[in-house]
Amino acid sequence: MITRWAVKRTDDRLGFSRTARSGLNKVFPDHWSFMIGEIALYSFLYLVLSGVFLSLFFDASTARTVYEGSYDAVRGSEVSAAFASTLELSYDVRMGLVVRQSHHWAALLFVGAILVHLCRIFFTGAFRRPRGINWAVGVTLLLLAIVNGFAGYSLPDDLLSGTGLRVANAVLLSIPVVGGWLSFLVFGGEFPAEAMIPRLYVVHILIVPALIAALITAHMVILIRQKHTHFPGPGRTDTNVVGSRLWPSYAVRSVGLLFFVVAAALTLGGLVQINPIWYWGPFEPGSATAPAQPDWYVGWLDGALRLMPPWEPVAFGYRLSSVFLPAVVLPGLTFLVLYLWPVLERLVTGDRRAHQVLQRPRERPGRVAVGVAALTFYGLLLTAFSLDIVSQYTGIAVFALVYFFRVTVLVLPLLTGAIAFVLARALRDSDAEGLLALTGSDLRRSLRRHREVPGEPSDAEDTERRPATETEHAATGPVGRDEEESEPVRVEAGPVP
Amino acid sequence: MTRRSAEAWVAAAFLGATATAVGFIAAYVVDASPQALGGLLGATCALLALGLVIWSHTLLPHGTYVEERSPVQPPEETQDALVDTMARGSGGTPALVRRTLVLAGLGLGAALVVPLRSLLLPSSEPPGEALRHSPWQPGARLMTRAGDLVRSEEVVPGTELTVFPEGELRADDATAVVIRLPDEDVRLLDEATAALAVGGIVAFSKLCTHAGCPVGLYEQTTRQLFCPCHQSVFDVLRGAEPTAGPAVRPLPQLPLGVDDAGYLVARGEFRGQVGPSFWRPA
Numbered sequence: 001m002i003t004r005w006a007v008k009r010t011d012d013r014l015g016f017s018r019t020a021r022s023g024l025n026k027v028f029p030d031h032w033s034f035m036i037g038e039i040a041l042y043s044f045l046y047l048v049l050s051g052v053f054l055s056l057f058f059d060a061s062t063a064r065t066v067y068e069g070s071y072d073a074v075r076g077s078e079v080s081a082a083f084a085s086t087l088e089l090s091y092d093v094r095m096g097l098v099v100r101q102s103h104h105w106a107a108l109l110f111v112g113a114i115l116v117h118l119c120r121i122f123f124t125g126a127f128r129r130p131r132g133i134n135w136a137v138g139v140t141l142l143l144l145a146i147v148n149g150f151a152g153y154s155l156p157d158d159l160l161s162g163t164g165l166r167v168a169n170a171v172l173l174s175i176p177v178v179g180g181w182l183s184f185l186v187f188g189g190e191f192p193a194e195a196m197i198p199r200l201y202v203v204h205i206l207i208v209p210a211l212i213a214a215l216i217t218a219h220m221v222i223l224i225r226q227k228h229t230h231f232p233g234p235g236r237t238d239t240n241v242v243g244s245r246l247w248p249s250y251a252v253r254s255v256g257l258l259f260f261v262v263a264a265a266l267t268l269g270g271l272v273q274i275n276p277i278w279y280w281g282p283f284e285p286g287s288a289t290a291p292a293q294p295d296w297y298v299g300w301l302d303g304a305l306r307l308m309p310p311w312e313p314v315a316f317g318y319r320l321s322s323v324f325l326p327a328v329v330l331p332g333l334t335f336l337v338l339y340l341w342p343v344l345e346r347l348v349t350g351d352r353r354a355h356q357v358l359q360r361p362r363e364r365p366g367r368v369a370v371g372v373a374a375l376t377f378y379g380l381l382l383t384a385f386s387l388d389i390v391s392q393y394t395g396i397a398v399f400a401l402v403y404f405f406r407v408t409v410l411v412l413p414l415l416t417g418a419i420a421f422v423l424a425r426a427l428r429d430s431d432a433e434g435l436l437a438l439t440g441s442d443l444r445r446s447l448r449r450h451r452e453v454p455g456e457p458s459d460a461e462d463t464e465r466r467p468a469t470e471t472e473h474a475a476t477g478p479v480g481r482d483e484e485e486s487e488p489v490r491v492e493a494g495p496v497p
Numbered sequence: 498m499t500r501r502s503a504e505a506w507v508a509a510a511f512l513g514a515t516a517t518a519v520g521f522i523a524a525y526v527v528d529a530s531p532q533a534l535g536g537l538l539g540a541t542c543a544l545l546a547l548g549l550v551i552w553s554h555t556l557l558p559h560g561t562y563v564e565e566r567s568p569v570q571p572p573e574e575t576q577d578a579l580v581d582t583m584a585r586g587s588g589g590t591p592a593l594v595r596r597t598l599v600l601a602g603l604g605l606g607a608a609l610v611v612p613l614r615s616l617l618l619p620s621s622e623p624p625g626e627a628l629r630h631s632p633w634q635p636g637a638r639l640m641t642r643a644g645d646l647v648r649s650e651e652v653v654p655g656t657e658l659t660v661f662p663e664g665e666l667r668a669d670d671a672t673a674v675v676i677r678l679p680d681e682d683v684r685l686l687d688e689a690t691a692a693l694a695v696g697g698i699v700a701f702s703k704l705c706t707h708a709g710c711p712v713g714l715y716e717q718t719t720r721q722l723f724c725p726c727h728q729s730v731f732d733v734l735r736g737a738e739p740t741a742g743p744a745v746r747p748l749p750q751l752p753l754g755v756d757d758a759g760y761l762v763a764r765g766e767f768r769g770q771v772g773p774s775f776w777r778p779a
Contacts, residue, residue, distance in 0.1 A: 025562075025564070026564070027562050027563070027564035030561075094525060094528055095525065095531075095534055097531045098531045098534050098535040098538070101531075101535075102535065130569065130570075163710060163726060166708065166709045166710055166726075167708045167709070167710065167726060169709060169773070170707070170708035170709045170772070170773035171708075173628075173773050173774070173775040174773065174774065174775065175776070176776045177776055178776075179775045179776050180624030180625065180628055180775050180776065181623075181624055183624065183775075184617050184621065184623065184624040184627070185613060185614075185616040185617055186616070188616060188617065188618040188621065189617060189618050189620065189621030189622075189627070190621060190622070190624075190627040190628065190669075190670065191669065191709070192669050193618065193621065194618070195618055225569060226569055227564070227566050235563065238566070239565065239566050240563050240564060240565050240566050241563070241564045241566055242561055242562070242563050242564075243561065243562065244559070244561075244562065245558075245562050248553075248557050248558070249553045249554075249557040249558060249559060250553075252549050252550075252552055252553040252557060253549070253550055253553035253554070255549055256545075256546045256547070256548075256549030256550035256552075256553060257546070257550075258546075259542040259543070259545045259546035259549065260542070260543065260546040260550075262539075262542045263539045263540070263541075263542035263543035263546060264539070265539075266535050266538045266539035266542060267535060267536060267539030267540070267543070268535075268539075269531075269535045269539075270531050270532050270533070270534055270535010270536045270538070270539060271532055271535060271536060284642070285661075285666070285667050285668065285669035285672055286642075286659050286661070286669060286672030286703050286704075286711050287659075287711055287713070288710045288711040288713050288725050288726060289725065290713055290714060290725030291725060292710065292725050292726045302726075302727075305707075305708060305726075305727050305743060306727045306728060306742075306743065307743075308743045309743070310739060310742070310743050310744060310745045311745065312745040312746070312774055314779040317778055317779060318776050318777060318778060318779060319774055319775075319776070319777060319778075319779040320774075320776070321773060321774035321775060321776075322707065322743055322744075322745050322774065323707065323708055323773060323774070354570075356566060387728070388725075388728055398728050399728070399730075399741050399742075402728065402741075402742070
């Protein structure tokens, strides 16, 4: 009764009822993998809410102050206002520690969900025309999420984050020609500068979140305009969307997911300690924590820094820092390839048509190979960032591990990529529903044809990022067939996932 | 699940959420542990979520709906019409106006970029200067973090002592490690290193030449300095040359001396570029 009255009164003035009704009837595909992006969205929502709470207590300043809070080991010491206020909001503000830790956990969840979402989009070909723009928006969101995570955990001015900022300073300095100026302009002077924390704060709570919010909006508007993709299945075509309606069943389910995300962040924040800055201690010139490890989403860069052989070439009479290749060129190339992936794949397959029906990963063995090789590569880099800890626990000399990883990080992606290629092709050409249903003859057939195809991934011997670009050529082999199979006709006959 | 039992489950979840919410409020009032606060509020959200999901799956209208996807791409005439509208009036823009407008745009762009220079705080030197020198002056006395001057006999063999120039305790680029070598090692020092040492005491910049982390660990048995960030290793006896890990350049050595009062002093600046490499003449 009240709803009807309220809707009428507002609609009289704004005239939204037609749009809103079709909005409530919007159909969402019923597949769990479509909810991963929502997890990222809801983590962001929680990050904003918990971040607002934290910002009311945090003092982003490097001014020296004497800590007088209730944490015994630091009381009476001279520390920065940022460090002191973080301790205070953790120990003296009721609920403060839970919110701070859940904020950190939600940040990990945010980046993680974006990554898994990206994998889903990648392996199912959801980035294909007409969704190239939204792919680019999504990749930018990943980049911003990583930047904001790093800026965020650098704020408390503790020894661990200070060490991270040192490395960030070295990374900026390593950029040819402009590095020195870049570092000084960013930090406001020579590291460690007073302006560092307040500037990171502006970046962390204003600039990057505003960009993220704007891009999430763009991401959703484009999504609504283009409508969802859906997996192949009976009745699912390029001209329809099959699934649940937004109102009420999907909306209620999605709000349920929102509360699950918040529940996960809060429970982890309450029960599982994260970033205990009082153990690291305050940032001090000339001090570092040992071991020193960043959050995992920048850990792959730290791993690359550790594995980089000592090499500082002299170019044009100038010295090029050994940090430049692993910490500037590698992430630069990574994101360049990510941004350009839809174009690169289009160049290889020649498929320029618009697609609304997703592919099962197996339909593109070449893409699966590239994806698995890339995941192996970055996974190994991520492992490499804790080699000193592995060494502590296993007793193997850390340098032996470094040499082993230098080779492994280049070789293993080729191997896993090739295996993924063979398995994906075996799945595609057999009736097997899943990997476990594959028979020996399926594999033998896949391997046999594997040898006939020129330029397969195991022949690729180039280094570094090459496994990715090299293996993608493998997709040129079976392209003609793939093309036919992604026609709607074949797709309709396909299994319902 | 029947409708009735589904209703019961959803209601139970919502009731549970209410109960944990009340529990959370009580825990907050009595200032309970973070574990209790986070756990109870988390449980409230989880139970609420559970209820919502069961509700959606059991009680709300289900079934597969098909929404037709009208093509996003409009007919070509519509697109052309838009482009024509956008081009309205610009066909007659005189070349002079167009070119000077581009010029003005470039001018404004440059004018907006230049003030980025203000990001460098007025109190700071520009990078070229600041990166090349540290506060060490000839005759500067060595001071520990605690603010004590260092006498040469106080440096104990086998430990590393972190020092700054007197009165510059927050100068990161001046951080140095002081190490006293046992007598049998002093003979092993190479000539250049020995020339900058005093009485078996050597001092090196503490900032790793790889990524600038403080080289915090001294392993006495091998006379090596070890960086905790990326595992670079420096050989103290050979002028802190890197022997493993990603670092390329040695840790710059600080020339040491002893003043008349018996305190350790620097005889000048570090010999070499402190900290991470940057673009500069090799």
